[in-house]
Amino acid sequence: MKKAVISVSDKTGVEKLAKALAEKDYQIVATGRTANMIAEAGVGVVPVSDLTGFPEIFGGRVKTLHPKIFGGILMRHDDAGDREEAERAGVEPIDVVCVNLYPFEKTVANPNATTEDAIENIDVGGPSLIRAAAKNHKRVTVLTDPSQYDEFIEKLGADRLDEKTRKRLATAAFAHTAKYDVAIANELERRFEIERTEARLVLPKVADMRYGENPHQSAAIYGSFDDYFEPLHGKALSYNNILDVAAAAELVDEMPERSCAIIKHNNPAGAATGADAYDAYAKALSCDPVSSFGGVVVVNEPVDEKLARKLNEIFLEAIAAPAFEESALEVLKKKKNRRLLKRIRSLNEPGLRYKSAPGGLLEQSADWIDADFDDLRVATKRAPTPEESADLRFAWIVCKHVKSNAILFAKNRQTVGVGAGQVSRVDSAKIATMKAREFGFDLTGAVAASDAFFPFPDGLIEIAEAGVKAIIQPGGSVRDEEVIAAADERGVAMVFTGVRHFKH
Numbered sequence: 341m342k343k344a345v346i347s348v349s350d351k352t353g354v355e356k357l358a359k360a361l362a363e364k365d366y367q368i369v370a371t372g373r374t375a376n377m378i379a380e381a382g383v384g385v386v387p388v389s390d391l392t393g394f395p396e397i398f399g400g401r402v403k404t405l406h407p408k409i410f411g412g413i414l415m416r417h418d419d420a421g422d423r424e425e426a427e428r429a430g431v432e433p434i435d436v437v438c439v440n441l442y443p444f445e446k447t448v449a450n451p452n453a454t455t456e457d458a459i460e461n462i463d464v465g466g467p468s469l470i471r472a473a474a475k476n477h478k479r480v481t482v483l484t485d486p487s488q489y490d491e492f493i494e495k496l497g498a499d500r501l502d503e504k505t506r507k508r509l510a511t512a513a514f515a516h517t518a519k520y521d522v523a524i525a526n527e528l529e530r531r532f533e534i535e536r537t538e539a540r541l542v543l544p545k546v547a548d549m550r551y552g553e554n555p556h557q558s559a560a561i562y563g564s565f566d567d568y569f570e571p572l573h574g575k576a577l578s579y580n581n582i583l584d585v586a587a588a589a590e591l592v593d594e595m596p597e598r599s600c601a602i603i604k605h606n607n608p609a610g611a612a613t614g615a616d617a618y619d620a621y622a623k624a625l626s627c628d629p630v631s632s633f634g635g636v637v638v639v640n641e642p643v644d645e646k647l648a649r650k651l652n653e654i655f656l657e658a659i660a661a662p663a664f665e666e667s668a669l670e671v672l673k674k675k676k677n678r679r680l681l682k683r684i685r686s687l688n689e690p691g692l693r694y695k696s697a698p699g700g701l702l703e704q705s706a707d708w709i710d711a712d713f714d715d716l717r718v719a720t721k722r723a724p725t726p727e728e729s730a731d732l733r734f735a736w737i738v739c740k741h742v743k744s745n746a747i748l749f750a751k752n753r754q755t756v757g758v759g760a761g762q763v764s765r766v767d768s769a770k771i772a773t774m775k776a777r778e779f780g781f782d783l784t785g786a787v788a789a790s791d792a793f794f795p796f797p798d799g800l801i802e803i804a805e806a807g808v809k810a811i812i813q814p815g816g817s818v819r820d821e822e823v824i825a826a827a828d829e830r831g832v833a834m835v836f837t838g839v840r841h842f843k844h
Contacts, residue, residue, distance in 0.1 A: 344436035355381035437473035477510035574679035588638035604635040612754035617641035623754040728810040739789035740841035756781040783807035797826035
């Protein structure tokens with residue numbers, strides 16, 4: 341009689357699986373509560389302790405770790421020596437192993453979980469069973485996830501459990517235990533405050549994408565994007581859509597309520613805070629309606645019908661918001677390809693950030709901005725007015741999300757000119773001025789933000805001559821005194837944050 345061992349934490353579909361095995365005359369061996377569930381389903385089951393002749397001990401910590409289990413899995417059926425040795429030892433072959441593991445990740449996701457809780461949810465026997473079965477995939481079929489059961493049952497019923505299927509399931513099994521081990525190592529490093537010596541990332545593939553940044557590039561997305569955004573309508577997101585949606589969401593997460601960001605090619609085409617979401621979008625759009633065409637819009641307030649009709653006036657790749665009123669969805673869904681996304685959670689969470697590098701990864705901590713305003717230093721003779729101070733805070737937040745070198749103009753909590761990604765800070769200032777004038781903004785009384793210090797006074801002079809009367813920048817240049825003197829000569833108030841925000 342063929343044997344199957346079942347020991348699962350997630351018991352989804354286990355009754356159906358057990359019945360299918362029983363119908364094909366498998367003897368089912370199971371542990372603890374799994375055995376009880378199978379028996380209650382009316383399927384014959386042998387407790388592991390009956391097979392091994394040894395009871396579960398230490399509260400279930402030891403139950404499957406026994407030669408009759410692992411010998412039955414690892415014996416080579418086509419090896420005469422193994423068969424003879426198995427007969428002498430009373431070991432019978434095991435043909436199917438169905439195991440999933442203690443819910444370690446779910447346990448530690450609870451902020452109240454103690455280290456003892458974490459340790460008790462580290463599975464030992466489960467990974468060993470899985471790896472043994474996967475190693476001997478030439479003969480043994482290993483199942484690690486309920487999503488695999490239906491295909492297995494179909495192939496089992498049709499007598500089509502071939503080696504190709506077993507190889508695929510074995511590979512998935514090793515990936516399953518690898519992910520589990522990574523989660524444990526990362527969590528214990530955090531809890532025990534042990535310095536990491538390697539990066540460990542195991543992310544599930546979500547989908548292949550139509551293409552990458554360009555049509556000739558293949559692409560895929562991995563991880564848990566759906567934990568942050570729920571697609572409501574439109575085509576599948578492209579590689580570039582995802583980058584822009586993330587950039588816009590990161591920006592609005594740092595802005596006050598009733599704010600909007602419009603992102604194009606990973607830079608803000610406009611951003612604003614308004615009386616409501618409609619007002620914020622209208623102000624953000626006015627900064628650069630030409631560049632906003634084909635962009636991504638994210639607001640941090642629900643979208644109502646009035647805003648929906650305004651959004652429909654131009655072509656947009658994607659719109660994301662915490663909620664959409666039903667009437668707004670009716671309006672927005674008239675554009676069948678445009679993506680609508682419901683925001684589920686903030687992107688500005690603690691944790692590490694990664695970028696690819698030749699042969700590996702670059703890792704850094706998240707870049708936060710709130711503390712920047714705790715210790716501002718007025719560097720010039722004139723201090724900013726309260727209204728200028730409010731605009732400077734807004735400009736500093738948005739400027740952080742502009743590609744370096746970045747110069748940003750703002751007035752009344754909206755962007756009025758953006759100079760992004762230039763190798764010269766003076767050129768960024770010239771572009772910001774040009775864009776502001778192109779769309780009819782009077783820069784008299786506006787403020788400016790620079791993501792890094794001014795290495796020479798020329799950039800500040802360019803900004804001051806455009807009409808700007810207050811500037812926020814990190815400071816720290818060897819020529820700070822020259823820059824401050826140039827500001828004082830022009831009656832410009834300037835504050836130093838002591839912190840820069842490069843974005844490459």
